[in-house]
Amino acid sequence: MAAGALPSEDFGPEAQACVLEADQPLSKSILWRAQRDYFEREGIAAWSAPAVPHYVTTNPSLVHAIAQTVLGYWRDCHASPSSGPLHILELGAGSGRFAYLFLRAMLELCARVPSRDVRFKYVMTDLAGSNLAFWRTHPSLRPFVDAGWLDFALFDVEKDDGLVLSESGTPLQPGSFDGPLAVIANYVFDSVPQDAFAVSEGQLHECLVTVLTDPQAPGVGTTGVFSQMRLHYSHRLAGFDHYPEPEFNQLLRGYASTLDGTTVLLPTVALRCVERLAALAKGRLLLISADRGFVHEKELAGREDPQLSVHGSFSLPVNYHAFCQWFRAKGGLALHTAHRQLSLHTCAFILGEPAAHAEETCFAYHLAFEGAGFDDFFRLRQGIESQYSMLEVEHILALLRLSRYDPRILRDCVPVLMMHAGSLSPMERQELADVVSRVWENYFHIGEARDLPFEFAGLLHTLGEPTAALALFQESLCLYGEDPRTFWNMALCAVALKRPDEAARFLARTWALAPDFNPGIALLSKDG
Template structure:
């Protein structure tokens, strides 16, 4: 069995050389998330802020809205049926924090969108029941679950043929949806199985992997700790473009076309390239689009590349370890797949980015817009073969494919505009860079700059928490106008709060801010919320005592200082305040001496 293989050299070989998508890598990935559950995010084991904030929730909601506007226009390529549900399926929802932010943003849809709000159903999915139980019990999701706008489901995007919704008991399967399916996949495609290819001297090669550990012996081949000890080896062998003919019969034509594109583009004797093909993501897309008769929007953000020039050179794939592990997603290949299936893709062209966002649209209209397509003259040898529909594509090489995709996108102007405004012009990666730079590179950011950042973030609670100290240091001396700008939006900031890490006590920090603003009743309410969400703490009771003292409610002040001392009997600040009350109001506390 795996894990009992005798050591070879200075490593434990967990498996022989095998196709990457069939290797132990992906079983270890699933084992990691299954065993760690939501703690993968709540304990910071897996980085997640870049895709779990109010900014990206609003940005994605605007892109979805642009697509739906195009679907409701006259002569739409993908018309909507307003009597049927419109499902937005999030794959690998994980902690659920992103889901919460986009649900908050979708609340605004009824005001601007000509589609019944009650027909929009957001579905959070993952492959482990631990995560579903967390979502089901989370108070932030309760209003959405109760009204039917949210449902949850166990779903393995690579293997499962149907999605059974936990609350409504609806089963989504092949051709069951009357409206296009909308899919969201953030930091998911990099965790699904990939295959490895190289082009060298005009030949297409398959990469095989032997997963191993730096330990000489492993007792459990599915122990996620092995990820930290990876010692993987690779070897390559020549194949032909019919590589997927048997394993992926439904998509073999599209996959052959993709492999041929890379072979042709990098086929010169002097060219060489290393390519990861996200076969797990493509399987998931095939299955999900089958639910809605081939009509879909897919919005995905991940660490990856959409520029094929990045693939030049012969290199083994880089496996990045960060608690779990990930690889670079080949969004260029995903775009080729979508275009081959009569769709189009919009990529964010920014190359220096931790998060690359792309949107795919599958129309199920194989002759859509192809009449406008005129193949260009390419320096590479062309590879003519037929589309699955009625139209021949003469040159499936180079920029011809990009031109075809761009031509099809013209039928969706609102989507293109929303993607440009919310992703390309200034998107989630840009926001992440700005807030990180202000935090790490600015010694003392001004309150005015912090308020501007909070406004840009859509009043994200994590951004507030990161800058809580400079806010508190400056708020008492700032202008009335700036103070009003901050206070006016604190209720919205709190509405955006999603409890995940109890050690990140946002309610306590909002209470401190209100205390600094001398808004003592509001401060008390947030200190009470802090106790409810994060548990009792002596400093919280002490601060409540200060609020009551400032409100001249001395008995309550004394009582809360006493509660602080019960939790920490040597807490000198609370003891000093009790002594102060005894001196100032002895007649009120004679029975407490």
């Protein structure tokens, strides 16, 4: 078929669709400009709405596993008191939840490293300035900034080779610091430009994309446009010297010699970004990346031309097999699980020293991800979440501990815990209350509709913990504004604490806001 032909038998009703562009290399498509516009326009609302999925890469279990691996890398680097700190750069930090949990986990782990001064600087980056403004004023992040652990910077994965820290004003340019660099890129490389090649009988064909949309669809720069797009591909013969980078051409030759009848994605922009970042630290780099995609070459077989996975923005799977080959070609190390991951691949890669003797990194990664790792836990949680109502309290406590005190799991289990609270012994009540407090410490607010402090406070009140409950009801007021249900419950807490004047003030505010307030619904979820 000639490039650009759009036969109606292939598209049916879409034959009259509006052509936004025709026959462009995938990495040059207008799709990526629209993607950038989406994140710059939506800012933090992309995650709080929620439109863009992020829970799977921002939960305490995965974050702790990644922190363990980063600490293993620091131990391999044998940092001395005279060397610079380990810089940890998070690409596309988005909602900020990963950074918050990582800093908590990393500081906890560092406190357990015997007689070693683990010095590090965590840098949250994004291309959207509004996200930096949100992080800089977030009360949960400010203590880390004030202690010198955290800073922020604008960084464009597609082009930047340096950055400037917004709090300290320190520039990070190639070769500008002595310590090693760890880069964390979760749900990032699936959202930046990639190329696609069809492999057939030893030959390569570059996939050229035509982007179609309904004539009545919103414009390219508006919300919801991606769900209206359809992609059509034509194929153009490509040589094995397609790129100026010999490593990319080597990848293409390898795929042409081992695969047939499939289409492979090549993460060119992501790999170029990695090379630029390695130059910041004089070639010493750890990359940890979690995303959906493919690690083993056999997973690349039988693939059709790529289509968008739409979720507010859009994403394409990441070819981690190409990452592995690229790092090894440069004398580096690639770590991934031996078994196929169903929900999320989390891979680690090392360039420069100590790639040849990264025993601590390998050991930490093995403990965190091989065998019964995070992906298995995530799948298990998915399998039982519809059955939470059938669990006993001891089962839920075990699940919360295994999750490293995940706020989402507690949120989903609040109804069944409220149901069982009255039958618990004093020791069990205290145990559950302690777990609720630990879960709350892991909560990072991004403006979502569900009022978790209210729900957790209601559970604590039912458990006979009025002091802790009152503190969370006050958090609810701060985050979600005045509500008669919140003031009513605060009055109940004050009565339990024998503070009649305080209770009277809360009751007065309750009826000032809602003269016909019905206290029978006061301890239900605000969604109830």
